[in-house]
Amino acid sequence: MLETKLPDTIERKRTSPGLDRSWWLPLAVIIGLILFFSATSNTFATVRNLTIVSAQASTLLIVCIGATFVVLMGSIDLSVGATVLLVGAVSVKIENAADIGASIILVGALLGASLGLLNGILYAYGAVPSFVVTLGSLSIFNGLGLQILQGRAITFNSNALDIIAIGQWLPPLQNIALCAMAVWIAGVLIAQQTRFGRYMYLIGGGEIVAKNSGIPVRRYKLYAFILSGLIAGFGGVLAVARLGAAGPTLGQDLLLNSLAAIVVGGTSLSGGIGGPARTLLGVLIIAILDNGLNLLGISSYPQLVIKGTVVITAVLISQSRGTGALIK
Amino acid sequence: MHKLRVNSGDTEGSFFDEGTAALLRVSRLTKRFGPSIVLDNVSFEIPANKTIGLIGENGAGKSTLLNILSGMLRQDSGVMWLHGQTYQPTSYHAACQLGVGRAFQEQALILNVPVYENLLLGQEARFLRAGLFLDRRAMAAAAAQMVEAADFDVDVTRMTRSYDFSRRQVMEILRACLVPVLLTKAEHPVILLDEPTSALAKEHELAFFRLVDRVKTKGAVVFVSHRLTEVLEICDLIYVLKDGNLVAAVESKDASEAELHSLMVGRARMSDYYHKTQQHSVQQNPVLLEVRSLTGPPAYTDVSLTVRTGEIVGIGGLLGSGKSALAKGIAGLRPPLGGTIKYRGSEIHKPEIRRLIREGIAYVPAERMTEGLIGQFPLAWNISMASGHDLFSSPLGRWLSKKEEAVASQFVDKLLIKSGTPRIPCDRLSGGNQQKVVLSRWLCRTPKLFVLDNPTRGVDVGAKEEIYRLIRALTQAGVGILLITDELLELIGLSHRIIIMQSGRVAAEVDAPTEAKPSEHDLLALMLPSANPTKHDAGN
Secondary structure: OOOOOOOOOOOOOOOEOOEOHHHHHHHHHHHHHHHHHHHHOOOOOOHHHHHHHHHHHHHHHHHHHHHHHHHHOOOOOOOHHHHHHHHHHHHHHHHHHOOOHHHHHHHHHHHHHHHHHHHHHHHHHOOOOHHHHHHHHHHHHHHHHHHHHOOOOEEOOOHHHHHHHHOOOEOOEOHHHHHHHHHHHHHHHHHHHEHHHHHHHHHHHOHHHHHHOOOOHHHHHHHHHHHHHHHHHHHHHHHHHHHOEEOOOOOOOHHHHHHHHHHHHOOOOOOOOOOHHHHHHHHHHHHHHHHHHHHOOOOHHHHHHHHHHHHHHHHHHHOOOOOOOOOO | OOOOEOOOOOHHHOOOOOOOOEEEEEEEEEEEEOOEEEEEEEEEEEEOOOEEEEEEOOOOOHHHHHHHHOOOOOOOEEEEEEOOEEOOOOOHHHHHHOOEEEEOOOOOOOOOOEHHHHHOOOOHHHHEEOOOEEOHHHHHHHHHHHHHHOOOOOOOOOEHHHOOHHHHHHHHHHHHHHHHHHHOOOOOOEEEEEOOOOOOOHHHHHHHHHHHHHHHHHOEEEEEOOOHHHHHHHOOEEEEEEOOEEEEEEEHHHOOHHHHHHHHHOOOOOOOOOOHHHOOOOOOOOEEEEEEEEEEOOOEEEEEEEEEOOOEEEEEOOOOOOHHHHHHHHOOOOOOOEEEEEEOOEEEOOOOHHHHHHOOEEEEOOOHHHHHOOOOOEHHHHHHHHHOOOOOEOOOOEEOHHHHHHHHHHHHHHOOOOOOOOOOEHHHOOHHHHHHHHHHHHHOOOOOEEEEEOOOOOOOHHHHHHHHHHHHHHHHOOOEEEEEOOOHHHHHHHOOEEEEEEOOEEEEEEEOOHHHOOOHHHHHHHHOOOOOOOOOOOOO
């Protein structure tokens, strides 16, 4: 035949988008941070500190898992922190008005889900870019939350919530850390073993192709935002349960931290690459960094500078050249 | 088949007279993207004071060639000379400085600045005062001079946005043509025009022709276009690219539109490349698809056609005839505005892709890399994609990965997907094997009707033949095929019946039984608008 024989494949290194070379970098950073802080602070590598770090990281991890799905399909959810504040504030009010115990978790999750539904409808069916939708709802949810709290911290008492959040079924970890791990495992399973998870990858990797294959793209975009809101709502209740109060600063640091953790973990903002499994790594980096810098007595302003630098550097190194990560 | 002198790919084999000075000479240019060769040992000359037409199908390598000539891409091998000196621009800017200018297919204008800034884009350094400040008045004056030289009625101080698309296209061309002539003062500029007229209104074409003639007297123009009438009108010489090879060099005065077209699509045929012996009469078969007065403005209007089981109905037509948009309409991707679609005897009221897929319709788009598959994802993912709701997940939504891999392996074997494994990312496969993956996505659902839009575009000869064999096998099993294609030979070779579209309407329907296939010339005559040469570039 006339055809030129072409090499059909060059190499077979990568196996699946879920598992590839960008795993080792976040891992190396975590190990590096642990070694560094262990050497420079004598309180870092203690059991007590492990309890603290894991509890601090828990809210972030929970919230990030939902948001990871949104990023995975090529969108962005800026409103998770504000959802935590609003749900937290509402939960405290409800719990103070009528002690409904642990079922407040369900209420909070449902409230979060409906906030996510709102985002999702505007994004998927109103065709407003997710960045704009969630930037707007971030402000709305924050405003509502602060209005409810009247700008003050409101405390509450609930034995059931205390047990779920700060009890220790598996010392030295607080139960909130166990909840977070459960959410993480559920997120990983959803991403890797369900139709929903697969469609998130497909929509993020090639929306037009997904549409041409009959995947109900808009419906699944809506689902992703509902899931993100649901998990953020769950995280909101657990956060106030851990703190014993809802204050105006609740969830404030989650906007930066959640996106930082997701991206540093290796989920691409352009969608289709990464997943909840890796987000754990990103969360650990952010949490260890926060905790370690605190222990070293570095004040909060330089901390922000250092954290920002680490985020940019991590992404800079791990990104392969030429594949720009842009929000759709 | 034609009395043409074909450039052998050897610089010495050039057919120009010794006396003609070549401005630009190119020898054995080769460029690969991954496993596919986009340009294969292309050699030619651009003589001074000539307009050169560069034509070829989509994917023939025209844009890649221009990209290399204008310094935006680097060839893998091959040499270029400009004015007798080795020419290897490292950027578009460098090429411009050497007198090679280019107008882009996609307008490269900035809309919210005045016209003069666009006309002089990249030339700002010439208008600096004290090395720092832009002398805007001088810029506007220089731009006004350009506009005047082209006899083009535009106020250079107005916002670019305030002019319509066609006028902006003239600006794009003006910039490419006149910056080297008037500003850079390149002695013999070479101007590359990439499909400049497709967005040009009729009244601006004259200005364009004048401009080309003007530049020609100074240097040379390379004109890329799908509009063969214009190519014949403007150009002195026409180079034909096919699958990355320069297959012919024709003098315009000796050529006709039909000849050019068959050079673009033609290829030596094997004795039974299209498996015509397997084409059986389908007169008695039940009607599978019946489309009545389907309308999807502006791309197509009042289209009616039928496809029987086991039948291949081909749809041909020039670029912009609306045939691809029609395919999208029938497949339910862009639901049509009017008309009816009857499928297996019952009318489909709201054709919508998800429902049609369930009913057994499959659609293979023409743009494989952007619409057909996700290159970064594994082969198995790309195959299972359209069956996530029925074949590859449990009722509760658990993904059946084992089944997915098994089905993928099965198709790798069945369709001979070279170096295919379920987990290999599809961008590691060659075009033909990628297309087999797209086909497998639908084959695993055993569809009853295939809508194929250019199923062999960018596919090598071997894989092409395999795809043809597969299409034939499908018809044996009673699958109906609606084949939209730009390749005339494929259209003729495969189809039972051929529908020719022109400006969104059915212009003719031609029977193509094995014993009496229509000729390329017959079909071309039907595709070309006879009275009115204006073409609408709608919806493709």
